[in-house]
Amino acid sequence: xxxxxxxxxxxxxxxxxxxxxxxxxxxxxxxxxxxxxxxxxxxxxxxxxxxxxxxxxxxxxxxxxxxxxxxxxxxxxxxxxxxxxxxxxxxxxxxxxxxxxxxxxxxxxxxxxxxxxxxxxxxxxxxxxxxxxxxxxxxxxxxxxxxxxxxxxxxxxxxxxxxxxxxxxxxxxxxxxxxxxxxxxxxxxxxxxxxxxxxxxxxxxxxxxxxxxxxxxxxxxxxxxxxxxxxxxxxxxxxxxxxxxxxxxxxxxxxxxxxxxxxxxxxxxxxxxxxxxxxxxxxxxxxxxxxxxxxxxx
Numbered sequence: 391x392x393x394x395x396x397x398x399x400x401x402x403x404x405x406x407x408x409x410x411x412x413x414x415x416x417x418x419x420x421x422x423x424x425x426x427x428x429x430x431x432x433x434x435x436x437x438x439x440x441x442x443x444x445x446x447x448x449x450x451x452x453x454x455x456x457x458x459x460x461x462x463x464x465x466x467x468x469x470x471x472x473x474x475x476x477x478x479x480x481x482x483x484x485x486x487x488x489x490x491x492x493x494x495x496x497x498x499x500x501x502x503x504x505x506x507x508x509x510x511x512x513x514x515x516x517x518x519x520x521x522x523x524x525x526x527x528x529x530x531x532x533x534x535x536x537x538x539x540x541x542x543x544x545x546x547x548x549x550x551x552x553x554x555x556x557x558x559x560x561x562x563x564x565x566x567x568x569x570x571x572x573x574x575x576x577x578x579x580x581x582x583x584x585x586x587x588x589x590x591x592x593x594x595x596x597x598x599x600x601x602x603x604x605x606x607x608x609x610x611x612x613x614x615x616x617x618x619x620x621x622x623x624x625x626x627x628x629x630x631x632x633x634x635x636x637x638x639x640x641x642x643x644x645x646x647x648x649x650x651x652x653x654x655x656x657x658x659x660x661x662x663x664x665x666x667x668x669x670x671x672x673x674x675x676x677x678x679x680x681x682x683x684x685x686x687x688x
Contacts, residue, residue, distance in 0.1 A: 392478075393478050393479060393482060396428075396474075396475065396476050396477070396478040396479035396480075396482075397424045397427065397428060397479040399431065399475045399476045399479070400424070400427040400428045400430065400431025400432070400476050400479050400480075401423075401424065401427040401431070403427075403430065403431045403434045403435065403476075404426075404427045404430040404431060404434070407434050408430055408434070410638070410641045410642060410645075410663070410668070411430070411638055411642075413637065413641070413668060413672060414634045414635070414637040414638035414641065414672070415427070415634055416634075417633040417634040417637060417672070417675070417676060418630070418631060418634045419630050422534055422535070422630075422631070424479070425483045425486065425487070425534045426531065426534060427479075428476070428479040428480050428482070428483040429480070429483065429527070429530055429531065429534070431476045431479065431480070432476065432477075432480040432494075433497065433527065435458075435475075435476055436455065436458070436497070436498065436501045437501065439451065439454050439455045439458055439501075440455060440501055440504045440505060441504070441569060444569065448505055448506070451505055452502070452505050455498075455501060455502060455505065456502075458474075459498045461474060461477060462477055462480070462481075462494070462498075465477050465478075465481045466481065466484070466491065483534070487533040487534055488533070489530055489533060490529065490530075493526035493529055493530050494526075494530075496521060496522035496526045497522050497523065497526055497527070498522075499522050500519050500520075500521070500522030500523040501522075501523070503519055503522075504571070507519070507571075508570050508571045508572070509571065509572045509575075509576055509586070510572075510573065510575045510576065511575065511576050511577060512575050512576070512577045513575045513577070513578065513612075515575065516573060516575050517552075520551075520552055520555050520556070523555060524551040524552050524554065524555030524556075525548040525549075525551045525552055526548075526551070527551045528547035528548045528549070528550050528551035528552075529544060529547055529548060529551075531547065532544065532547045535627050535628060535631040535634075535635065536627065536628030536630075536631055537626050537627050537628060538626055538627075538628070539626050542623075542626055543623045543626040543627065545619075545623075546619065546620045546621070546622055546623020546624070546626070547620070547623055549616050549617075549619040549620035549623070550616075550617075550620035550623065550635075550639065552616045553613055553614075553616035553617045553619075553620055553642065553643075554638075554642050556609070556612065556613040556616060557613050557642050557643070557645050557646060559573040559574065559609075560606060560609050560610060560613060560645075560646070560649060560656065561645055561649065561656060561660065561661050562660075563589065563593075563606075563656045563657070564593050564656065564657055564660075567589055567590060567593050568593075572586055572589065574605065574609060578605060578608065578609065579605065581605075581608075582601050582602075582604050582605040582608070583601050584599075584601050584602055584605050588601070588602065589602065592657045593657055595657070596657055596658060597655060597657055597658055598654070598655040598656065598657050598658070602655075602657075603653060603654040603655055604654075606649065606654040606655075606656055607650075607654045610646050610649060610650065610654065613646060614643070614646065617639070617643050620639070621639070621683075621684040621685075622683070622684075624636055624639060624684050625680070625681045625682060625683055625684070629680035629681070632678070632680045632681075633675045633676045633678065636675035636678060636684065637671055637672050637675040637676075639684065640671045640675060641663055641668060641671055644663040644667065644671070645661050645662070645663060646661075647663075648661035648662065648663060649661045
């Protein structure tokens, strides 16, 4: 597979699996877009190895992830990766922007955790996982997006990755239960008198109990705190990248609005931002003057 085909494979993965973020990336200059698709494709392909092979025994899934990780690491050392559908695009993007390889190591570590870890005792434990699964995605993206002050923009970029990830965890409680996992920390469940069995019962019934809704409301507040911490970083991005990230910020935060509109019942339906609102947000962000501060997410 040549380089152009590898980038196209990454774009296809992004378009199919990351529709909200894919819409936002349409606002980037064309030359940046393919590099963002490459990072998304890398993350998604690893996720597919972990979650798309659930019929296989855990050791075999672990072996597949390890083999793919080894191929990636070999590619970093100059070995050919011609037989992989997307690694040549990822390796090219890493080389173009001199991305921090430690971020990729942290990401692969978190992906491996999903093969053996099914719950997290505390939020600190979950943050350790999200450091690799989410925060480093923000720092990988920053050199591609560009910034007038990369040092000041780094922590907001990390926070935005955490905000997006926690939003996914809140929206996808039911789907994660189907995979045998809970990403809401055990300590938080206990605080609201919720057990894993109660979550499974709500999944089966298709509706949340008052205690579960209270738990989800608290998790939404926690996610909004990450968005608030991320907001100062958007005006620090290169002007050509700001419309994209404003749109992604608003649409992902909008998922929390949809959760709230459903009275924080994440089992009744999957929270999605309506198409009309997506378009409205995208247009507004496109015409927002670069450098305009982002209002705090309420």
